[in-house]
Amino acid sequence: MTAISSESIHIGTEDAPVPMWRQRTKIFMANKLAIASCVYVIVLTLACFLVPHLHPTNQTNQAVAFGTPQNTAPSSHHWLGTDSSGYDVLGRIFFGGEYSLILGFLAGFITVVVGTLYGMISGFLGGVVDTAMMRLIDAFLSIPYLFLLITLITIFGRSTTFLIAIIGFTGWWGNARIIRGDALLIRNLDYAKASTSMGANKWHVIRRHVFPNSISNIVTVATFSVADAILFLSALGFLGLGIQTPETDWGTMLQSGTSQIQNGYWWEVFPVAVVFILIVVSINYIGDALRDAFEVRLLER
Protein backbone atom coordinates (compact mmCIF):
# COMPACT_ATOMS: atom_id res chain seq x y z
CA MET A 1 0.00 0.00 0.00
CA THR A 2 2.66 2.43 1.00
CA ALA A 3 4.91 1.30 -1.81
CA ILE A 4 2.21 1.89 -4.41
CA SER A 5 1.35 5.36 -3.18
CA SER A 6 4.96 6.47 -3.05
CA GLU A 7 5.47 5.17 -6.56
CA SER A 8 2.36 6.92 -7.87
CA ILE A 9 3.65 10.23 -6.48
CA HIS A 10 6.81 9.83 -8.48
CA ILE A 11 4.98 9.29 -11.75
CA GLY A 12 4.02 12.92 -12.22
CA THR A 13 7.14 14.72 -11.04
CA GLU A 14 10.70 13.62 -11.52
CA ASP A 15 12.08 15.30 -8.38
CA ALA A 16 10.68 16.26 -5.04
CA PRO A 17 8.93 19.66 -5.19
CA VAL A 18 11.38 22.54 -4.96
CA PRO A 19 11.05 24.40 -1.66
CA MET A 20 9.48 27.81 -2.02
CA TRP A 21 12.42 29.78 -0.67
CA ARG A 22 14.72 28.11 -3.20
CA GLN A 23 12.37 29.04 -6.04
CA ARG A 24 12.37 32.58 -4.77
CA THR A 25 16.15 32.66 -4.53
CA LYS A 26 16.28 31.34 -8.08
CA ILE A 27 14.01 34.10 -9.37
CA PHE A 28 16.05 36.69 -7.50
CA MET A 29 19.34 35.27 -8.78
CA ALA A 30 18.03 35.27 -12.35
CA ASN A 31 17.86 39.06 -12.16
CA LYS A 32 21.42 40.01 -13.09
CA LEU A 33 20.86 43.69 -12.35
CA ALA A 34 19.71 42.91 -8.85
CA ILE A 35 22.79 40.80 -8.21
CA ALA A 36 25.03 43.58 -9.47
CA SER A 37 23.12 45.99 -7.21
CA CYS A 38 23.62 43.72 -4.20
CA VAL A 39 27.34 43.52 -4.91
CA TYR A 40 27.55 47.30 -5.25
CA VAL A 41 25.67 47.97 -2.01
CA ILE A 42 27.77 45.47 -0.06
CA VAL A 43 31.10 46.62 -1.51
CA LEU A 44 30.30 50.29 -1.01
CA THR A 45 29.08 49.73 2.55
CA LEU A 46 32.22 47.78 3.42
CA ALA A 47 34.38 50.45 1.77
CA CYS A 48 32.67 53.26 3.67
CA PHE A 49 33.25 51.56 6.99
CA LEU A 50 36.72 50.16 6.33
CA VAL A 51 38.59 52.56 4.03
CA PRO A 52 38.62 55.52 6.47
CA HIS A 53 40.37 53.21 8.97
CA LEU A 54 42.63 51.27 6.57
CA HIS A 55 43.78 54.31 4.63
CA PRO A 56 43.07 57.29 6.87
CA THR A 57 42.94 60.71 5.24
CA ASN A 58 42.42 63.87 7.23
CA GLN A 59 38.69 64.59 7.14
CA THR A 60 38.00 66.37 10.41
CA ASN A 61 40.91 68.64 11.25
CA GLN A 62 40.18 71.92 9.53
CA ALA A 63 43.53 73.47 10.48
CA VAL A 64 45.44 70.66 8.77
CA ALA A 65 43.03 70.70 5.82
CA PHE A 66 43.68 74.39 5.21
CA GLY A 67 47.38 73.57 5.04
CA THR A 68 46.81 71.31 2.03
CA PRO A 69 46.12 72.90 -1.37
CA GLN A 70 42.39 73.48 -1.98
CA ASN A 71 40.39 72.60 -5.08
CA THR A 72 43.28 70.69 -6.66
CA ALA A 73 42.58 68.47 -9.66
CA PRO A 74 42.95 64.70 -9.33
CA SER A 75 46.56 63.61 -9.05
CA SER A 76 48.50 60.58 -7.92
CA HIS A 77 48.53 62.02 -4.43
CA HIS A 78 44.80 62.87 -4.23
CA TRP A 79 43.08 60.45 -6.62
CA LEU A 80 39.96 62.59 -6.84
CA GLY A 81 41.53 65.89 -5.97
CA THR A 82 40.74 68.02 -2.92
CA ASP A 83 37.66 70.09 -2.11
CA SER A 84 37.24 73.74 -1.17
CA SER A 85 38.38 73.04 2.39
CA GLY A 86 41.39 71.01 1.31
CA TYR A 87 39.94 67.62 2.24
CA ASP A 88 40.76 64.62 0.02
CA VAL A 89 37.61 64.01 -2.03
CA LEU A 90 37.93 60.23 -2.40
CA GLY A 91 38.47 59.76 1.31
CA ARG A 92 35.58 62.12 2.00
CA ILE A 93 33.19 60.08 -0.16
CA PHE A 94 33.80 57.07 2.10
CA PHE A 95 33.86 59.19 5.24
CA GLY A 96 30.56 60.91 4.39
CA GLY A 97 29.10 57.66 3.11
CA GLU A 98 29.43 56.19 6.57
CA TYR A 99 26.97 58.78 7.88
CA SER A 100 24.64 58.65 4.87
CA LEU A 101 24.42 54.86 5.04
CA ILE A 102 24.03 54.61 8.82
CA LEU A 103 21.34 57.28 8.74
CA GLY A 104 19.59 55.79 5.73
CA PHE A 105 19.53 52.25 7.08
CA LEU A 106 18.56 53.17 10.64
CA ALA A 107 15.91 55.71 9.61
CA GLY A 108 14.58 53.31 6.98
CA PHE A 109 14.46 50.55 9.59
CA ILE A 110 12.48 52.74 11.99
CA THR A 111 9.97 53.71 9.29
CA VAL A 112 9.41 50.03 8.50
CA VAL A 113 8.99 48.93 12.10
CA VAL A 114 6.64 51.75 13.04
CA GLY A 115 4.74 51.57 9.76
CA THR A 116 4.32 47.80 10.03
CA LEU A 117 3.06 47.92 13.60
CA TYR A 118 0.66 50.75 12.84
CA GLY A 119 -0.58 49.27 9.60
CA MET A 120 -1.07 45.78 11.07
CA ILE A 121 -3.02 47.08 14.03
CA SER A 122 -5.12 49.41 11.90
CA GLY A 123 -5.87 46.85 9.21
CA PHE A 124 -6.52 44.05 11.64
CA LEU A 125 -8.81 45.88 14.00
CA GLY A 126 -10.80 47.40 11.14
CA GLY A 127 -13.99 49.37 11.66
CA VAL A 128 -13.98 52.75 13.37
CA VAL A 129 -10.47 52.33 14.77
CA ASP A 130 -9.14 51.63 11.29
CA THR A 131 -10.96 54.62 9.81
CA ALA A 132 -9.63 56.94 12.51
CA MET A 133 -6.09 55.60 12.22
CA MET A 134 -6.15 55.97 8.43
CA ARG A 135 -7.54 59.52 8.56
CA LEU A 136 -4.60 60.34 10.83
CA ILE A 137 -2.29 59.01 8.11
CA ASP A 138 -4.17 61.08 5.52
CA ALA A 139 -3.59 64.15 7.65
CA PHE A 140 0.14 63.48 7.94
CA LEU A 141 0.43 62.67 4.24
CA SER A 142 -1.10 65.99 3.26
CA ILE A 143 1.63 67.94 5.06
CA PRO A 144 4.48 68.32 2.56
CA TYR A 145 7.23 66.10 3.86
CA LEU A 146 10.13 68.50 3.36
CA PHE A 147 8.22 71.32 5.10
CA LEU A 148 7.66 69.07 8.07
CA LEU A 149 11.29 67.92 8.16
CA ILE A 150 12.51 71.51 8.10
CA THR A 151 10.15 72.53 10.88
CA LEU A 152 11.08 69.55 13.04
CA ILE A 153 14.78 70.09 12.52
CA THR A 154 14.54 73.75 13.47
CA ILE A 155 12.68 72.68 16.59
CA PHE A 156 14.74 69.67 17.67
CA GLY A 157 18.17 70.52 16.27
CA ARG A 158 20.21 68.33 13.98
CA SER A 159 22.43 65.96 15.86
CA THR A 160 22.86 62.60 14.12
CA THR A 161 20.48 60.93 16.57
CA PHE A 162 17.75 63.50 15.99
CA LEU A 163 18.17 63.32 12.22
CA ILE A 164 17.66 59.54 12.35
CA ALA A 165 14.70 59.93 14.69
CA ILE A 166 13.09 62.72 12.68
CA ILE A 167 13.41 60.97 9.31
CA GLY A 168 12.51 57.62 10.89
CA PHE A 169 9.45 58.73 12.80
CA THR A 170 8.02 60.84 9.99
CA GLY A 171 8.65 58.58 7.01
CA TRP A 172 6.40 55.65 7.91
CA TRP A 173 3.00 56.91 6.80
CA GLY A 174 3.08 55.49 3.31
CA ASN A 175 4.46 52.21 4.65
CA ALA A 176 1.65 51.96 7.18
CA ARG A 177 -0.85 52.33 4.37
CA ILE A 178 0.64 49.52 2.30
CA ILE A 179 0.93 47.13 5.25
CA ARG A 180 -2.58 48.01 6.39
CA GLY A 181 -3.94 46.98 2.98
CA ASP A 182 -2.16 43.66 3.37
CA ALA A 183 -3.44 43.08 6.88
CA LEU A 184 -6.98 43.89 5.80
CA LEU A 185 -6.70 41.39 2.97
CA ILE A 186 -5.21 38.57 5.05
CA ARG A 187 -7.62 39.12 7.92
CA ASN A 188 -10.48 38.18 5.63
CA LEU A 189 -8.78 35.08 4.19
CA ASP A 190 -10.12 31.71 5.22
CA TYR A 191 -7.18 30.54 7.33
CA ALA A 192 -7.17 33.72 9.41
CA LYS A 193 -10.93 33.53 9.86
CA ALA A 194 -10.65 29.86 10.81
CA SER A 195 -8.03 30.69 13.40
CA THR A 196 -10.26 33.39 14.89
CA SER A 197 -13.29 31.11 14.94
CA MET A 198 -11.27 28.48 16.79
CA GLY A 199 -10.75 31.01 19.56
CA ALA A 200 -7.34 32.50 18.76
CA ASN A 201 -6.98 36.00 20.14
CA LYS A 202 -6.22 38.95 17.86
CA TRP A 203 -2.59 39.20 18.80
CA HIS A 204 -2.07 35.52 17.98
CA VAL A 205 -3.65 35.94 14.55
CA ILE A 206 -1.53 38.98 13.79
CA ARG A 207 1.63 37.21 14.92
CA ARG A 208 1.01 33.82 13.32
CA HIS A 209 -0.94 34.66 10.19
CA VAL A 210 -0.97 38.31 9.22
CA PHE A 211 2.69 39.11 9.86
CA PRO A 212 4.26 36.03 8.18
CA ASN A 213 2.06 36.46 5.14
CA SER A 214 2.81 40.11 4.61
CA ILE A 215 6.55 39.72 5.20
CA SER A 216 7.19 39.93 1.45
CA ASN A 217 5.63 43.36 1.23
CA ILE A 218 7.40 44.47 4.39
CA VAL A 219 10.80 43.51 2.99
CA THR A 220 10.07 45.28 -0.30
CA VAL A 221 8.82 48.37 1.48
CA ALA A 222 11.94 48.29 3.65
CA THR A 223 14.31 48.54 0.69
CA PHE A 224 12.44 51.49 -0.79
CA SER A 225 12.32 53.15 2.63
CA VAL A 226 16.10 52.99 2.97
CA ALA A 227 16.53 54.55 -0.49
CA ASP A 228 14.04 57.28 0.35
CA ALA A 229 15.69 58.01 3.70
CA ILE A 230 19.05 58.44 1.95
CA LEU A 231 17.41 60.75 -0.60
CA PHE A 232 15.70 62.89 2.01
CA LEU A 233 18.91 63.17 3.98
CA SER A 234 20.60 64.50 0.85
CA ALA A 235 17.85 67.09 0.35
CA LEU A 236 18.40 68.22 3.94
CA GLY A 237 22.11 68.36 3.28
CA PHE A 238 21.46 70.64 0.34
CA LEU A 239 19.29 72.96 2.44
CA GLY A 240 22.15 73.18 4.91
CA LEU A 241 20.29 71.10 7.48
CA GLY A 242 22.33 67.91 7.14
CA ILE A 243 25.15 66.55 9.26
CA GLN A 244 27.22 69.36 10.72
CA THR A 245 30.89 69.96 9.92
CA PRO A 246 33.47 68.59 10.34
CA GLU A 247 31.41 65.45 9.84
CA THR A 248 29.63 65.24 6.51
CA ASP A 249 27.22 63.22 4.41
CA TRP A 250 26.77 62.81 0.66
CA GLY A 251 24.04 65.47 0.47
CA THR A 252 26.21 68.05 2.20
CA MET A 253 29.15 67.08 -0.02
CA LEU A 254 27.03 67.50 -3.15
CA GLN A 255 25.85 70.84 -1.88
CA SER A 256 29.36 72.18 -1.30
CA GLY A 257 30.53 70.58 -4.54
CA THR A 258 27.81 72.12 -6.67
CA SER A 259 28.62 75.56 -5.33
CA GLN A 260 32.03 75.08 -6.99
CA ILE A 261 30.80 73.65 -10.29
CA GLN A 262 30.96 76.97 -12.13
CA ASN A 263 34.70 77.03 -11.53
CA GLY A 264 35.00 73.73 -13.38
CA TYR A 265 35.89 71.67 -10.29
CA TRP A 266 34.05 68.62 -11.63
CA TRP A 267 35.77 66.19 -9.25
CA GLU A 268 33.94 67.73 -6.31
CA VAL A 269 30.52 66.91 -7.80
CA PHE A 270 30.47 64.03 -10.23
CA PRO A 271 32.25 61.24 -8.30
CA VAL A 272 30.04 61.66 -5.24
CA ALA A 273 26.97 62.15 -7.46
CA VAL A 274 27.65 58.88 -9.30
CA VAL A 275 28.26 56.99 -6.06
CA PHE A 276 25.09 58.45 -4.59
CA ILE A 277 22.79 57.88 -7.56
CA LEU A 278 24.10 54.34 -8.00
CA ILE A 279 23.40 53.42 -4.39
CA VAL A 280 19.82 54.73 -4.55
CA VAL A 281 19.22 53.02 -7.91
CA SER A 282 20.78 49.78 -6.63
CA ILE A 283 18.63 49.68 -3.53
CA ASN A 284 15.56 50.29 -5.71
CA TYR A 285 16.57 47.51 -8.10
CA ILE A 286 16.98 45.15 -5.17
CA GLY A 287 13.51 46.13 -3.99
CA ASP A 288 12.07 45.46 -7.43
CA ALA A 289 13.77 42.08 -7.66
CA LEU A 290 12.55 41.15 -4.18
CA ARG A 291 9.02 42.05 -5.17
CA ASP A 292 9.31 39.83 -8.25
CA ALA A 293 10.75 37.00 -6.15
CA PHE A 294 7.87 37.20 -3.72
CA GLU A 295 5.27 37.41 -6.47
CA VAL A 296 3.41 34.11 -6.21
CA ARG A 297 2.28 34.23 -9.82
CA LEU A 298 5.87 33.89 -11.01
CA LEU A 299 6.54 30.77 -8.91
CA GLU A 300 6.65 27.39 -10.63
CA ARG A 301 3.59 25.52 -9.66
Place this chain on the structure above:
Amino acid sequence: MQSAFVLAIIIVVTFTLPYFQPHGIYAPAYTALGSHINALNVHTWAQQHGLTQSYFVRLLKYADQLIFHFNLGHSFKQSLSVNSIIALYVPRTVWLALSALIFTTVIAIPLGIFQASRRNTVIDYAATGTAFVLYAMPAFLLCILVIDAFGFHWPHLPISPPSGVAPWAIFTDPKAFILPVGCLTLLSVAGLSRFMRGTVLEVLVQDYVRTARAKGCSSRRVLWRHAFRNALGPIVTILGLSIPGLFGGALIIEDVFNYSGLGVQTINAAVTLDVPTVLGITVLVAVFTLLGNLMADVALGLIDPRIRIEGAR
Protein backbone atom coordinates in the same frame (compact mmCIF):
# COMPACT_ATOMS: atom_id res chain seq x y z
CA MET B 1 -16.80 65.14 6.85
CA GLN B 2 -13.68 62.99 6.89
CA SER B 3 -11.75 65.81 5.25
CA ALA B 4 -12.81 68.10 8.11
CA PHE B 5 -11.46 65.52 10.55
CA VAL B 6 -8.16 65.37 8.66
CA LEU B 7 -7.94 69.15 8.63
CA ALA B 8 -8.61 69.30 12.37
CA ILE B 9 -5.75 66.85 13.01
CA ILE B 10 -3.41 68.91 10.85
CA ILE B 11 -4.29 72.11 12.67
CA VAL B 12 -3.81 70.55 16.10
CA VAL B 13 -0.52 68.87 15.18
CA THR B 14 1.04 71.93 13.55
CA PHE B 15 -0.25 74.15 16.33
CA THR B 16 1.18 71.90 19.03
CA LEU B 17 4.64 71.31 17.54
CA PRO B 18 6.13 74.73 18.46
CA TYR B 19 5.46 74.03 22.13
CA PHE B 20 8.23 71.43 21.99
CA GLN B 21 11.07 73.64 20.83
CA PRO B 22 13.65 74.93 23.31
CA HIS B 23 12.00 77.82 25.23
CA GLY B 24 8.64 76.53 23.95
CA ILE B 25 6.50 79.00 22.07
CA TYR B 26 8.56 81.87 23.48
CA ALA B 27 11.54 80.77 21.38
CA PRO B 28 10.96 83.41 18.66
CA ALA B 29 11.19 86.11 21.34
CA TYR B 30 14.78 85.09 22.06
CA THR B 31 15.83 85.55 18.44
CA ALA B 32 13.69 88.69 18.00
CA LEU B 33 14.95 90.50 21.07
CA GLY B 34 18.60 89.69 20.56
CA SER B 35 20.72 91.42 23.21
CA HIS B 36 17.73 93.00 24.93
CA ILE B 37 16.81 89.66 26.35
CA ASN B 38 15.42 89.60 29.88
CA ALA B 39 12.39 88.10 31.53
CA LEU B 40 10.38 91.31 31.36
CA ASN B 41 11.03 91.91 27.66
CA VAL B 42 10.21 88.32 26.79
CA HIS B 43 6.97 88.63 28.69
CA THR B 44 6.03 91.89 26.97
CA TRP B 45 6.85 90.38 23.59
CA ALA B 46 4.79 87.30 24.35
CA GLN B 47 1.89 89.46 25.46
CA GLN B 48 2.08 91.52 22.27
CA HIS B 49 1.80 88.36 20.21
CA GLY B 50 -0.91 86.84 22.40
CA LEU B 51 1.27 83.97 23.58
CA THR B 52 0.59 84.28 27.30
CA GLN B 53 -2.77 82.57 27.21
CA SER B 54 -3.10 78.87 27.91
CA TYR B 55 -2.68 76.26 25.20
CA PHE B 56 -6.36 75.49 24.76
CA VAL B 57 -7.45 79.13 24.68
CA ARG B 58 -4.89 79.81 21.97
CA LEU B 59 -5.83 76.72 19.99
CA LEU B 60 -9.53 77.60 20.09
CA LYS B 61 -8.81 81.19 19.10
CA TYR B 62 -6.58 80.05 16.24
CA ALA B 63 -9.15 77.56 14.97
CA ASP B 64 -11.93 80.11 15.33
CA GLN B 65 -10.02 82.75 13.37
CA LEU B 66 -9.00 80.22 10.74
CA ILE B 67 -12.37 78.59 10.17
CA PHE B 68 -14.73 81.53 10.54
CA HIS B 69 -12.59 84.44 9.41
CA PHE B 70 -9.98 82.73 7.16
CA ASN B 71 -7.46 84.60 9.27
CA LEU B 72 -4.12 82.87 9.82
CA GLY B 73 -2.69 85.45 12.20
CA HIS B 74 0.23 87.81 11.93
CA SER B 75 3.82 87.03 10.96
CA PHE B 76 6.40 87.37 13.74
CA LYS B 77 9.10 88.55 11.37
CA GLN B 78 7.50 90.49 8.54
CA SER B 79 5.10 93.34 9.16
CA LEU B 80 2.45 91.47 7.21
CA SER B 81 -0.39 89.18 8.06
CA VAL B 82 0.14 85.56 7.10
CA ASN B 83 -2.81 85.91 4.74
CA SER B 84 -1.08 88.62 2.76
CA ILE B 85 2.18 86.64 2.62
CA ILE B 86 0.24 83.70 1.25
CA ALA B 87 -1.66 85.91 -1.18
CA LEU B 88 1.67 87.28 -2.43
CA TYR B 89 3.50 84.04 -2.91
CA VAL B 90 0.91 81.34 -3.46
CA PRO B 91 0.09 82.26 -7.07
CA ARG B 92 3.76 82.04 -8.01
CA THR B 93 4.18 78.58 -6.55
CA VAL B 94 0.80 77.37 -7.78
CA TRP B 95 1.58 78.36 -11.37
CA LEU B 96 4.94 76.64 -11.14
CA ALA B 97 3.49 73.46 -9.63
CA LEU B 98 0.39 73.43 -11.79
CA SER B 99 2.22 73.80 -15.08
CA ALA B 100 4.66 71.08 -14.01
CA LEU B 101 1.71 68.86 -13.08
CA ILE B 102 0.12 69.37 -16.50
CA PHE B 103 3.34 68.63 -18.38
CA THR B 104 3.98 65.62 -16.16
CA THR B 105 0.58 64.13 -16.91
CA VAL B 106 0.89 64.82 -20.63
CA ILE B 107 4.33 63.21 -20.83
CA ALA B 108 4.24 60.46 -18.22
CA ILE B 109 0.97 58.73 -19.12
CA PRO B 110 1.71 58.12 -22.83
CA LEU B 111 5.30 57.23 -21.93
CA GLY B 112 4.17 54.66 -19.37
CA ILE B 113 1.71 53.10 -21.80
CA PHE B 114 4.30 53.06 -24.55
CA GLN B 115 6.81 51.37 -22.25
CA ALA B 116 4.27 48.80 -21.15
CA SER B 117 3.37 47.95 -24.74
CA ARG B 118 7.05 47.63 -25.69
CA ARG B 119 8.01 45.77 -22.55
CA ASN B 120 11.59 44.48 -22.31
CA THR B 121 12.74 46.19 -25.48
CA VAL B 122 15.73 48.51 -25.66
CA ILE B 123 13.43 51.55 -25.51
CA ASP B 124 11.74 50.27 -22.38
CA TYR B 125 15.07 49.57 -20.70
CA ALA B 126 16.42 52.99 -21.66
CA ALA B 127 13.32 54.78 -20.38
CA THR B 128 13.27 52.75 -17.16
CA GLY B 129 16.97 53.39 -16.62
CA THR B 130 16.57 57.12 -17.17
CA ALA B 131 13.57 57.22 -14.86
CA PHE B 132 15.54 55.37 -12.18
CA VAL B 133 18.46 57.78 -12.41
CA LEU B 134 16.14 60.79 -12.32
CA TYR B 135 14.33 59.33 -9.34
CA ALA B 136 17.58 58.65 -7.52
CA MET B 137 19.08 62.03 -8.34
CA PRO B 138 18.56 64.62 -5.62
CA ALA B 139 16.36 67.39 -7.05
CA PHE B 140 18.90 70.09 -6.39
CA LEU B 141 21.65 68.23 -8.23
CA LEU B 142 19.55 67.99 -11.40
CA CYS B 143 18.71 71.70 -11.16
CA ILE B 144 22.28 72.77 -10.67
CA LEU B 145 23.54 70.62 -13.53
CA VAL B 146 20.82 72.10 -15.74
CA ILE B 147 21.71 75.62 -14.66
CA ASP B 148 25.36 74.89 -15.30
CA ALA B 149 24.60 73.53 -18.75
CA PHE B 150 22.25 76.30 -19.85
CA GLY B 151 23.89 79.12 -17.97
CA PHE B 152 27.48 78.57 -18.97
CA HIS B 153 27.95 75.94 -21.65
CA TRP B 154 24.95 76.72 -23.88
CA PRO B 155 23.66 80.11 -22.71
CA HIS B 156 20.45 80.41 -24.72
CA LEU B 157 17.87 80.16 -21.97
CA PRO B 158 17.48 82.45 -18.96
CA ILE B 159 18.48 80.51 -15.85
CA SER B 160 16.33 82.36 -13.37
CA PRO B 161 12.69 83.46 -13.55
CA PRO B 162 12.09 87.18 -13.01
CA SER B 163 12.25 88.24 -9.38
CA GLY B 164 9.48 90.24 -7.79
CA VAL B 165 6.13 88.83 -6.94
CA ALA B 166 4.06 89.38 -10.11
CA PRO B 167 1.78 86.35 -10.14
CA TRP B 168 1.36 86.32 -13.92
CA ALA B 169 5.06 86.29 -14.70
CA ILE B 170 4.75 82.77 -16.04
CA PHE B 171 2.52 84.06 -18.86
CA THR B 172 4.31 87.31 -19.59
CA ASP B 173 7.75 85.73 -19.65
CA PRO B 174 7.28 82.02 -20.37
CA LYS B 175 10.83 81.54 -21.64
CA ALA B 176 12.23 82.20 -18.18
CA PHE B 177 10.15 79.38 -16.77
CA ILE B 178 11.28 76.68 -19.19
CA LEU B 179 14.11 75.52 -16.95
CA PRO B 180 12.40 75.48 -13.53
CA VAL B 181 9.17 73.99 -14.85
CA GLY B 182 11.18 71.55 -16.97
CA CYS B 183 13.19 70.38 -13.96
CA LEU B 184 10.13 69.94 -11.78
CA THR B 185 8.41 68.06 -14.62
CA LEU B 186 11.38 65.74 -15.21
CA LEU B 187 11.51 64.89 -11.53
CA SER B 188 7.83 63.96 -11.33
CA VAL B 189 7.74 62.22 -14.73
CA ALA B 190 10.30 59.73 -13.43
CA GLY B 191 7.99 58.46 -10.71
CA LEU B 192 4.70 58.71 -12.55
CA SER B 193 5.74 56.96 -15.79
CA ARG B 194 7.11 54.06 -13.78
CA PHE B 195 3.83 53.80 -11.94
CA MET B 196 1.86 54.05 -15.19
CA ARG B 197 3.97 51.31 -16.77
CA GLY B 198 3.31 49.00 -13.83
CA THR B 199 -0.42 49.71 -13.81
CA VAL B 200 -0.82 49.14 -17.56
CA LEU B 201 1.18 45.92 -17.32
CA GLU B 202 -1.16 44.70 -14.61
CA VAL B 203 -4.18 45.54 -16.75
CA LEU B 204 -2.70 43.88 -19.84
CA VAL B 205 -2.68 40.43 -18.18
CA GLN B 206 -6.40 40.67 -17.28
CA ASP B 207 -8.91 38.33 -18.87
CA TYR B 208 -10.92 41.05 -20.60
CA VAL B 209 -7.83 42.22 -22.47
CA ARG B 210 -7.22 38.68 -23.68
CA THR B 211 -10.88 38.40 -24.66
CA ALA B 212 -10.66 41.64 -26.59
CA ARG B 213 -7.58 40.40 -28.41
CA ALA B 214 -9.30 37.07 -29.13
CA LYS B 215 -12.30 38.90 -30.57
CA GLY B 216 -9.91 40.47 -33.05
CA CYS B 217 -9.33 43.93 -31.63
CA SER B 218 -6.12 45.48 -32.90
CA SER B 219 -3.42 45.73 -30.25
CA ARG B 220 -3.59 49.52 -30.50
CA ARG B 221 -7.31 49.50 -29.82
CA VAL B 222 -6.83 47.14 -26.88
CA LEU B 223 -4.13 49.38 -25.48
CA TRP B 224 -6.13 52.60 -25.67
CA ARG B 225 -9.74 51.43 -25.29
CA HIS B 226 -9.20 48.74 -22.68
CA ALA B 227 -5.86 49.00 -20.94
CA PHE B 228 -5.60 52.78 -20.83
CA ARG B 229 -9.09 53.38 -19.50
CA ASN B 230 -8.70 50.78 -16.80
CA ALA B 231 -5.30 52.08 -15.76
CA LEU B 232 -6.57 55.66 -15.43
CA GLY B 233 -8.11 55.09 -12.00
CA PRO B 234 -4.90 54.45 -10.04
CA ILE B 235 -3.17 57.26 -11.96
CA VAL B 236 -5.80 59.82 -11.00
CA THR B 237 -5.53 58.78 -7.36
CA ILE B 238 -1.74 59.09 -7.48
CA LEU B 239 -2.00 62.52 -9.11
CA GLY B 240 -4.28 63.67 -6.29
CA LEU B 241 -1.81 62.34 -3.74
CA SER B 242 1.20 63.88 -5.46
CA ILE B 243 0.29 67.45 -4.54
CA PRO B 244 2.33 67.64 -1.31
CA GLY B 245 5.26 66.07 -3.15
CA LEU B 246 4.91 68.69 -5.86
CA PHE B 247 5.06 71.47 -3.29
CA GLY B 248 8.05 69.78 -1.70
CA GLY B 249 9.76 69.60 -5.09
CA ALA B 250 8.82 73.22 -5.76
CA LEU B 251 10.56 74.12 -2.50
CA ILE B 252 13.90 72.84 -3.80
CA ILE B 253 13.32 74.24 -7.32
CA GLU B 254 12.46 77.68 -5.95
CA ASP B 255 15.53 77.66 -3.78
CA VAL B 256 17.89 76.68 -6.60
CA PHE B 257 16.36 78.88 -9.30
CA ASN B 258 16.13 81.83 -6.94
CA TYR B 259 12.39 82.15 -7.44
CA SER B 260 10.69 83.59 -4.40
CA GLY B 261 7.57 81.53 -3.89
CA LEU B 262 5.94 79.69 -1.05
CA GLY B 263 8.82 77.24 -0.62
CA VAL B 264 11.46 79.89 -0.06
CA GLN B 265 9.10 81.68 2.32
CA THR B 266 8.67 78.47 4.30
CA ILE B 267 12.39 77.84 4.62
CA ASN B 268 12.95 81.43 5.75
CA ALA B 269 10.04 81.28 8.17
CA ALA B 270 11.16 77.95 9.60
CA VAL B 271 14.75 79.09 10.07
CA THR B 272 13.71 82.37 11.71
CA LEU B 273 11.09 80.60 13.88
CA ASP B 274 8.29 82.61 12.32
CA VAL B 275 5.73 80.17 13.65
CA PRO B 276 2.48 81.70 12.36
CA THR B 277 3.80 81.76 8.79
CA VAL B 278 4.96 78.14 8.91
CA LEU B 279 1.62 77.08 10.41
CA GLY B 280 -0.35 79.06 7.85
CA ILE B 281 1.52 77.65 4.87
CA THR B 282 1.30 74.09 6.20
CA VAL B 283 -2.45 74.40 6.72
CA LEU B 284 -2.83 75.88 3.25
CA VAL B 285 -0.92 73.09 1.51
CA ALA B 286 -2.89 70.54 3.50
CA VAL B 287 -6.10 72.14 2.25
CA PHE B 288 -4.76 71.96 -1.32
CA THR B 289 -3.99 68.29 -0.83
CA LEU B 290 -7.44 67.56 0.54
CA LEU B 291 -8.98 69.40 -2.40
CA GLY B 292 -6.74 67.41 -4.72
CA ASN B 293 -7.89 64.13 -3.18
CA LEU B 294 -11.49 65.24 -3.41
CA MET B 295 -11.08 66.16 -7.06
CA ALA B 296 -9.35 62.82 -7.67
CA ASP B 297 -12.34 61.05 -6.11
CA VAL B 298 -14.76 62.98 -8.30
CA ALA B 299 -12.67 62.29 -11.40
CA LEU B 300 -12.50 58.63 -10.44
CA GLY B 301 -16.30 58.56 -10.40
CA LEU B 302 -16.36 60.06 -13.87
CA ILE B 303 -13.82 57.61 -15.25
CA ASP B 304 -15.10 54.47 -13.61
CA PRO B 305 -18.87 53.92 -13.75
CA ARG B 306 -18.70 51.22 -11.08
CA ILE B 307 -17.65 53.76 -8.47
CA ARG B 308 -20.38 56.21 -9.46
CA ILE B 309 -23.07 53.57 -9.02
CA GLU B 310 -21.77 52.67 -5.59
CA GLY B 311 -21.73 56.33 -4.61
CA ALA B 312 -25.30 56.84 -5.82
CA ARG B 313 -26.56 54.08 -3.60
